[in-house]
Amino acid sequence: MHFVSLLRASLVVLLVVASIVSRCDAASKYVNGATIFGRCANFSIQAGTAVSFNGGPTSVGTGSVGVAPGTAITGNFVQGTGFSEACTAPAIDCTADELISYGYLKGITCTNTLANSDLAGITLSPGVYCTGSGFFTLTAGNLYLDAEGDANAQFIFQTATTVITSANTKIILLNGALVKNIYWQVGTSVTLGLGSSFMGQILAYVSITVGGGVTVVGRLYAQAAVSCAGNDSITLPSQW
Ligand SMILES: *[C@@H]1O[C@H](CO)[C@@H](O)[C@H](O)[C@H]1NC(C)=O
Ligand SMILES: *[C@@H]1O[C@H](CO)[C@@H](O)[C@H](O)[C@H]1NC(C)=O
Numbered sequence: 001m002h003f004v005s006l007l008r009a010s011l012v013v014l015l016v017v018a019s020i021v022s023r024c025d026a027a028s029k030y031v032n033g034a035t036i037f038g039r040c041a042n043f044s045i046q047a048g049t050a051v052s053f054n055g056g057p058t059s060v061g062t063g064s065v066g067v068a069p070g071t072a073i074t075g076n077f078v079q080g081t082g083f084s085e086a087c088t089a090p091a092i093d094c095t096a097d098e099l100i101s102y103g104y105l106k107g108i109t110c111t112n113t114l115a116n117s118d119l120a121g122i123t124l125s126p127g128v129y130c131t132g133s134g135f136f137t138l139t140a141g142n143l144y145l146d147a148e149g150d151a152n153a154q155f156i157f158q159t160a161t162t163v164i165t166s167a168n169t170k171i172i173l174l175n176g177a178l179v180k181n182i183y184w185q186v187g188t189s190v191t192l193g194l195g196s197s198f199m200g201q202i203l204a205y206v207s208i209t210v211g212g213g214v215t216v217v218g219r220l221y222a223q224a225a226v227s228c229a230g231n232d233s234i235t236l237p238s239q240w
Helices: 002-028 033-040 089-107
Strands: 043-047 050-060 064-067 072-079 084-086 112-114 127-131 136-138 143-146 155-159 163-165 171-174 182-186 190-192 197-204 208-210 215-222 225-228 233-235
Touching: 033 089, 033 215, 043 050, 043 089, 043 225, 043 233, 050 064, 064 072, 064 089, 072 084, 084 089, 089 155, 089 182, 089 197, 089 215, 171 197, 190 197, 208 215, 215 225
Parallel strands: 043 064, 043 215, 050 072, 050 225, 050 233, 064 084, 112 127, 127 155, 136 163, 143 171, 155 182, 163 190, 182 197, 190 208, 197 215, 208 225, 215 233
Antiparallel strands: none
């Protein structure tokens, strides 16, 4: 009896140690996108309540467009390789994994607290970025992300509230930076300005509003609505 319970106890200890070790591995690399996105990996757009494509036709080059538990995917869009998943089983699965992914990203410790919330005109090296003010803007100018030659270099942005980019701003990747390694955990909502160019996986607690003629390479996931103003181009990163 004692031997059996001792065996059980050591098994429990082993399992606990194993799970701590694997969690630490994941944390040291920040994010394993393929793992955290799980059943969302093939979705370029996913919303909780509604996805709307207004104005001129938006091109969703690769990736599925999903909504769950809401059911509305409306408006004018042209889809490449993906599917339209209006509260289908894959969309319901994606919403579940999106909530897990959001929580995971939010839980990563911020290592670089920027004094200025405006990302315009600056070059960032890999890291986990936040601001004291709890939001980011990209006003006049571009944001440069420099991987310094490391294809695994990750850039994680965390906000308590918003991310707002101005018209015609761009994110420029330098020295081997890859879109698959860029993440935006947003406490409320994202607004992407007219004609701007954005990169990375956005996970917004509330909504994402994409202005007209915007180019996004990455993912747009919002727990409420995603709306595109028109003539936008949304595609998954080419590598995953
Ligand atoms: C994503 O799509 C690819 C190609 O269609 C497929 O092989 C893969 O299983 C899909 N992954 C998920 C998570 O649905
Ligand atoms: C999209 O393109 C059309 C045709 O060029 C234009 O009329 C419209 O204003 C553009 N913007 C939006 C948001 O649809």
